[in-house]
Amino acid sequence: MTFGPLRRSPLAGQAAERLRAQIAAGRWPVGTKLPGEIALGKELGIGRSTVREAVRDLAGAGLVESRQGSGVFVIATEPVEDLTTRLRRASAAEVYEVRNLIEVRAAMLAAERRTDEDLAALDAGLAVRAAALGDDAAYIDADIAFHGAIVAAAHNDVLTDLFSVFQVTMRPGLFDLLAVMDSRGMRVAVADPGADAHAAMVAAIRAGDAVEAGRVTEAELAVSMRILRGGAG
Incomplete structure (x- = not known):
């Protein structure tokens, strides 16, 4: 040949x-x-x-x-994809499953390690997130930044790097989530259904309650996963 x-x-x-x-x-x-x-x-x-x-x-x-x-x-017949390339092909539900692994642990560590500066960043993140309601693109960016602030408060460089890589697919995944919620009328009665849960994350981190911080974070991500998979919120 x-x-x-x-x-x-x-x-x-x-x-x-x-x-x-x-x-x-x-x-x-x-x-x-x-x-x-x-x-x-x-x-x-x-x-x-x-x-x-x-x-x-x-x-x-x-x-x-x-x-x-x-x-x-x-040594192989198929090329090895880097993580960023693989994530671009992942479904939003798959990304949320791995976000759960990263962010629940990050929230627990943040409750143990947060500084005053970290808490100020989280409070600011909540405010920006609330102010962005009505503008989906700004709201999604604010939500990602808020979760990034929690990961940063864990003070673990590897977790921070992993979260940064996952941001490649978080934004389109969140647009998918909002689209599903809109199709079911889930954003009509309550402007921001996740506001209370996000505030509870900050409260648990501020209180230094690692178990509660992990629980609230896991519960909030679980709601999003159920919606993406076609279940109730």
């Missing part, structure tokens, strides 16, 4: 795609060694430096591994 020469730029990117397709098709099963740079270059109609760049692309995708003195070996 031959590829045919590549003529359009960027050559390295095209070469990587051709090689990736052949790996996925089983030409080189997992554990086998790729042909050398000269052989691949001749088959693709490119130079050795371009082959090396293409192979680096494949390595970055988790498809191949360079072994000192042995060559380049296939």
